[in-house]
Amino acid sequence: MNAPAPTRIQKKNRAAILEAALDVFSTHGFRGATVDQIAAAAGLSKPNLLYYFPSKEAIHATLLERMLDTWLDPLRALDPRGEPMDEVLAYVARKLEMSRSYPRESRLFANEIIHGAPRIHQVLSTDLKELVDKKAALLLGWMDQGRLAPVDPHHLIFSIWSLTQHYADFNVQVHAVLGGPDIDPYPEAGAFLRTLFSRLLQPDD
Amino acid sequence: MNAPAPTRIQKKNRAAILEAALDVFSTHGFRGATVDQIAAAAGLSKPNLLYYFPSKEAIHATLLERMLDTWLDPLRALDPRGEPMDEVLAYVARKLEMSRSYPRESRLFANEIIHGAPRIHQVLSTDLKELVDKKAALLLGWMDQGRLAPVDPHHLIFSIWSLTQHYADFNVQVHAVLGGPDIDPYPEAGAFLRTLFSRLLQPDD
């Protein structure tokens, strides 16, 4: 009943394909990427690639699915038992670290959303909404207790997503403005975001 | 020596094409958009469309160029003679208003940047950088005078771009999380952003 155990070659090639596809999809978008490009980047011929995945669509779906979970982990980790300000700042830090370490994943996701999220709209309005609502309630609770300054919790979460992912999705612009590809914006960005959310959420006692 | 004055029909059709192209490009991206789609949306046949613009590329270039100026106007309007906090908050408000009124333009731009800005990289690292550096210096001056709380001015500008454009570029996600396409996030977003930048930049006296 189970799928047969993947051979050594299958493991290697599937991994190579997904890695190559992430590269190509994240820089050219789904429509802009060609199967030939992905195959070449993975070191395979096109028919060979299609021996491992049934279609271009399937590769994209696999990448997206695999990513969504990882992407939401930092928010899941927001701990009700923790110190509110520490929790939020840690969430921001984790999210920024993800932008730094996985910019291609971030762009893949951004691309999908900008184009109307045709493949993940369902997940967004169910799983994601549920998770966000839960965490927004948690944040609101903290605010009601006076442990965080009051702001709209949903928009607070949006602001964290937007500010952190900006450095991955718009990195070309960031580097163009800061003056060259050698500059590492992340240290300054981290400091700026800590300041921003500290001042925003510090309750005045 | 001059180009001949455009006829009435030329004016009308060029405008219709650009309007249609903005729609199609902003939802499907450059590669994902087809000339047939644009022609249909503009109410023209494909050859007829190509009678007014020499290529798909040319339409896209025209849109992008036309937009860049408009896009930077709010930043240009940051006035050295104004009251610092008012100026920044007014800039944020203008930028958010642009996201609301011109989401297609915002997505067109976002798409271009995410894919590495192949057609506007030059402008970003010259004109845009110059403008941003100038305004960053102005902000820094205000901070040095104690009229704004000190933060990195470049990242402050990034944060304004990111937070405001988020509501246009990721509007599908925003609506999915907030629960439906009927919700208007902009009033709350405006209030949230005013609070955010007030608390971030209010100098403690």
Next chain:
DNA sequence: CGTGAGTTTGACCAGTTGGTCAAATCAAAG
């Protein structure tokens, strides 16, 4: 070895796409 499953590929195909072109149609000035 030999053998059968697993892997790879050259050749090919049908659909799509950006773009061309000659011929047809239209509009406005005389």
Next chain:
DNA sequence: CTTTGATTTGACCAACTGGTCAAACTCACG
């Protein structure tokens, strides 16, 4: 009404793209 330039289009093309397939090759295992 006629003429002339502007506008419109059906038919077409070459390049590209996602995907197929039968044949060839490779590899692990008995």
